[in-house]
Amino acid sequence: MRRRALLGAALATLALATPTLAQEPWPSRPLRFIVPFPPGGASDFVGRVTAEFLTARLGQPVVIENRGGAGGNIGTEAAARAAPDGYTLVLGAIGTVAVNRFLFRRLPYDPDRDLTPISLLALVPNLMVVPLGLPVATPGEFAAWARAQGAGVSFGSIGNGTSQHLAGVQFNMLTGTQMVHVPYRDPAQANTDLMEGRVQVLFQSISGVAQLAKTGRMKALAVTGEERVPAFAELPTLREAGIDVTTVGWFGLMAPAGVPEPVLARLEAEAVAAMQDPGVAARVAETGSLARARGRDHFARFIAEETGRMRTIVQASGAVAD
Known part of the structure; x- marks a missing residue:
């Protein structure tokens, strides 16, 4: 009887302890932060800077996992399917959250259902650049020149559905130009073709062309988005120039749906x-x-607004990715 009583007391104690053990403090182990793009570039940099800060503040390593492919869909799907325990984060981007749902016929995740917005992190404006020899000095002059050329003008980008591509599409929509899109796999080749006149304009990431523009190898006319950027503070936004091309890249912190409040x-x-x-x-x-x-x-509202804008622009572009 005494042995049975002791066993019962031990089981009762274990039962009482089990909930406490299950509710371990968060975070008690490293976090995985999926960046759904290859290493290098603005996405990777913003992800790593954020991870370093979170590591210091949370007291646990926040480990970057680059999982590129399919326009960011592969890494984002992996995050969407992860356990919603707060130990998997993902870098959301304009493509993976707002564009790809219209660009791909079959998206392997639902951005609204499967992901939770946590915070916007960064905006990534694009620089409108043209060859040095082009006889224009402002976006308005370029638009007038391009309209006169009809379909004989082309713009480059780093691929269908990127903010660079969709900025060019939006420029066409707002100005009545008929520029033809030329997608590139290699941003450096796009820059070379612009400088040699094979394409007439790029809406390129600032980091990709800043040095070329500052050293006079191409002509910068404006930046996309709603505000000027410190690196080119003298340049107007396209909105200030009367052509409201608001398409910019952006990154935000997201997690699988269902993470505890x-x-x-x-x-x-x-x-x-x-x-x-x-x-x-x-x-x-x-x-x-x-x-x-x-x-x-704020980030949830921002995503909703971006999704609505991107639907119109992607549909106008006619682009598909699969």
Whole structure:
């Protein structure tokens, strides 16, 4: 009887302890941060800067996992299918969240159902550049020149559905130009073809052409988006020039749907703090990007607005990716 009583007491103690053991403090182990693009470039840089800050604030390593492919779909799907325990994060981008749903006939995840917005991190404006010999000095002059050429003008980008491609499509829509899209696999080749006059304009990432523009190898006319960028503070936005090309790249922190509210709140607070940190903002600016600390509610509204705009522009482009 005594042995049976002791066994019963031990089982009761274990039963009481089990919930406590299950509710381990978060985070108690490393986090995986999926960047759904190859290493290098603005996406990887913004992801790594954010991961470094989160590592210091959370007290656990935040480990970058580059899983590129299919326009970011492969890595984003992996995140969407991960356990919603707060230990998997993903870098959301204009393509994976707002564009690909219209570009791909079959998207392997639903951005609205399968992912949770945590915070906007950075905006990535594009620089409108033309060859040195082109007889234009402003976006308006370029639009007038391009209209006169009809379909004889081409613009390059790093692929269908990228912000560079869709900025060119939006420019066509707003100005009545008929520029033909030329997609490139290699951004350096696009830059070379622009400088040699084989394409007449690029809406290229600032980090990809800043040095070429600053050293006088191509002519910068304006930046896309709603605000000027520090690296080219003298250049107007296309909106200021009267052509409201608002298409920019962007990145944000996201997680699988279903992450517990306390974990989301902590991640939101730390991500916002990261982009408000002067040192982090300065490092992000090195890529030509703009750090933007915007939490869950703002980021969710931003995604909804971007999705609506991208639907119109992608459909106007006629582009498909599969």
